[in-house]
Amino acid sequence: MIPPGYPAPARPSVVRPLWSLAGPAFSAVLAAALLMAPIGPLVSAIKRDLGLSTSAMTVTVVAQYVAATLALVAPGYLLGRRWPTATAVPALVLLIIGSVVSAFTPGAALLAVGRVIVGLGAGTVVGVALALSGQLGRWRSRAQLVLGLALGAALLLGPVASGMLAQAMSWRTVFLVDVPVAMVALAGTVASGIAMWVVRPSPPRPATAPATTTPLPGGTWLGGPGH
Template sequence: MTAPASGSVDAVAGHGSRDVAFPVWVLAGPTLAAWLGASLLTITVGPQWTSMRLDMQLSALAVVWVFLAYLLPALATAAVGFLVGGRWPTALVLPGISLLVLGALLTTFSPGGALLLVARAVTGLGAGLAWGVTAALVRQQPAGRNRTSWAIITGTVLALVVGPLFGALVSMAMSWRLPLLAAVPVAGVAFLAAAVSGIALLVSGDAGNRAR
């Protein structure tokens, strides 16, 4: 029988199991994606939403559906990311970031309310995966968990505030579509960070150890 990797917590009769903690740098990609997802959640609030509503001729109450179309799928995939992301973070967060990009692009070029709702749901699916994976990785940190948690929570709160502020400023100066388009390069950086960390884990053999 192969001995468990150092620092792992193996299954104990009836008590389940937890994975070995990943290095803290593995959090870079998922965390950036989680912050981006938080900013995209609230970016449709305030003057940004007014510009979107007038451009697509939506009712004032449509903001509720636009918000829920994002939040409900995000909560569902966040649960999946939290339950599975501690074992296969890269395999979950890369598709999640891809969904963030697809959703942002669909939202940017939405001609009306129907496609806007679909776009927000797609974006929410990606954001939820990033949130869940990030939470799962933080939970597994053997040291400095509280500091890491507070840093991520602080960044998330800032992202929730910065999203609508940035959207409002750019919307008033140019177009409501540009802030959403600006999410694409940020997601690209998160994708690159997550992919590089995943490759590093494979090369070092850490990913294989955690899958046993």
């Protein structure tokens, strides 16, 4: 309890270890790659296999994912500042489920559902990664720069990797490959979350008021040292 007249101590800012960013950052890079993956050979393969027009393909595969992703970046950021592991783990589970649904879909309707599920998970993990990158103390600026470069590289390389897989195997393989990658990110996120819980610092002690003294007649003081 803080005595009247004394200001309340400022709440200390959260500083997390650099390694806490590894799992969520890897997840965010995967999410960025998935954003640009449906470009080029992958689009042509899906259109041919499912009999979709260009407009239907855009709505089913691209627009659904983008809308779901953008909708959850901000909530993922806000929740990730307080509970990064508890926020990122369910999001990665959604990403895995959505990828499996997208890979084994028999038609356009279920493919759209899978892309929405993937987008919800992807947007959340991007928000968590952005939140953690701002809580790394002296590493914050460099971590944000590296994260930004990695996301940009994923946006550029996503169509290349997906196109190569679609031509070498099938478009369903592109979505299936996301599953083990997301599972690696999930394992890293869980491990870093456990480590953060183990090494978390003890809460600061509350501020105490200085001792007061009361003069009595005859020069005697109460409340001072020795009393």
